[in-house]
Amino acid sequence: MFELKRIWLDKDKKMFQQWAKLMERSGLSSKESTEYTVGVLNEGVLIASGSYEKNIIKCLAVDKEYQSENLLTQIMIHLMERMREKDETHYFLYTKPSEAKIFHSLGFHTIVENESVLFTEQGSPNIYDYQELLEEHKHEGVASSIVMNANPFTKGHQFLVEMASAKSDHVYVFVLSENRSEFSTEDRINMVKLGVSHLPNVTVLPSRDYMVSTATFPTYFLKEHAPLDVSKTQASVDAQLFKEKIAPILNIRSRFVGEEPFSPVTEVYNRSLQQVFGDELTLEIVPRKEVEGVAISATNVRKALKEKDGQLLAHLIPKTTYDYLKKIKKIEVELSGNY
Incomplete structure (x- = not known):
């Protein structure tokens, strides 16, 4: 059974190490600053994670072995609920271009895209x-x-x-x-x-x-x-x-x-x-x-x-x-x- 829980990257060294390795395996930077991070654990092992800072969702990653488990959607819903609790109604998201389909299905619209980064947003006031x-x-x-x-x-x-x-x-x-x-x-x-x-x-x-x-x-x-x-x-x-x-x-x-x-x-x-x-x-x-x-x-x-x-x-x-x-x-x- 998978466990969804908050991760304290600045307090839990062992969990930070797991998170940093997950970021590295996913081609993401572990140097990004974050305000809030959530993880999905399987028997204590971090298999997926996502973070936000202010109104920016970032550092979304799912271990390859578990990418058929719909964990990314669970993480996104959790993060957006948390952000709504602090009255954020306009979100930005950095992700890989290969992940565009799932985030478009969650209501995010592309602002710009290049070969390595997809930058999207949801809510208003927006780019338009x-x-x-x-x-x-x-x-x-x-x-x-x-x-x-x-x-x-x-x-x-x-x-x-x-x-x-x-x-x-x-x-x-x-x-x-x-x-x-x-x-x-x-x-x-x-x-x-x-x-x-x-x-x-x-x-x-x-x-x-x-x-x-x-x-x-x-x-x-x-x-x-x-x-x-x-x-x-x-x-x-x-x-x-x-x-x-x-x-x-x-x-x-x-x-x-x-x-x-x-x-x-x-x-x-x-x-x-x-x-x-x-x-x-x-x-x-x-x-x-x-x-x-x-x-x-x-x-x-x-x-x-x-x-x-x-x-x-x-x-x-x-x-x-x-x-x-x-x-x-x-x-x-x-x-x-x-x-």
């Missing part, structure tokens, strides 16, 4: 709702795009947008909706809008779940702690989604990114964008704006804010960012230097 939002903000002409976290918005970000604006009919700046940064999503969007308000051909939009999010690219937020092999797979899915589902709607033909001297994960992302875009989209890699030979970064801004270094902040952030942070965050440091 997001595409409708994009249609509402479409402008005439050939467009370019920028995706940024803006944590916070710096003179480097502003320089990148100004360069894209000068070269494009229209620029769409997507601000990450994922709320995993020091500054809230609302604050980051507001800072970007203020910082680009002098550019009439720029539209600022949210990224929702479809660009550099916990769903499409979770390791992005781990930065230097991210396993780069996992990051590469996720980055490729994110790039493919942008190329196939977002760029065509807004007539985006190019994407501007800053050169990345600091973060290995972001560098992996830039390389993945270049590879996935191929000849269909142009990736413009712009050297970082520098101050006294040092590239501007949001990390340096946050450090200067913490140390109340007004002289350095004057070099790193536009006055719009400073005024906004002073108003909303009640920053006490005064800027020194000229704008």
Whole structure:
């Protein structure tokens, strides 16, 4: 008789070892972060498992010997029931393309697919709702795009947008909706809008779940702690989604990114964008704006804010960012230097 039970991967070493071996046998990574994991055991031996993190179902695996036992469906139903209990009504799922039939039968719809990954979703708001939002903000002409976290918005970000604006009919700046940064999503969007308000051909939009999010690219937020092999797979899915589902709607033909001297994960992302875009989209890699030979970064801004270094902040952030942070965050440091 098979037993369905929760597995505590961070507390049960022996079970983690069984789980890691099951992942390896199934061609999946055991480095994925998980919030909740369930397993099917046969006399104490793990023969199937599935996990979720936030609203992302992942790490689904069934030992080859038991793949006729309908265990995957049982695991999926259990995981979705658990997620509904925490009021999640919109699910994402990474799996192998060979498993498409079973997940489509459970109500999941394909967002993108490549030779190694099938990325699907169920519930709403979904990719079609997001595409409708994009249609509402479409402008005439050939467009370019920028995706940024803006944590916070710096003179480097502003320089990148100004360069894209000068070269494009229209620029769409997507601000990450994922709320995993020091500054809230609302604050980051507001800072970007203020910082680009002098550019009439720029539209600022949210990224929702479809660009550099916990769903499409979770390791992005781990930065230097991210396993780069996992990051590469996720980055490729994110790039493919942008190329196939977002760029065509807004007539985006190019994407501007800053050169990345600091973060290995972001560098992996830039390389993945270049590879996935191929000849269909142009990736413009712009050297970082520098101050006294040092590239501007949001990390340096946050450090200067913490140390109340007004002289350095004057070099790193536009006055719009400073005024906004002073108003909303009640920053006490005064800027020194000229704008």
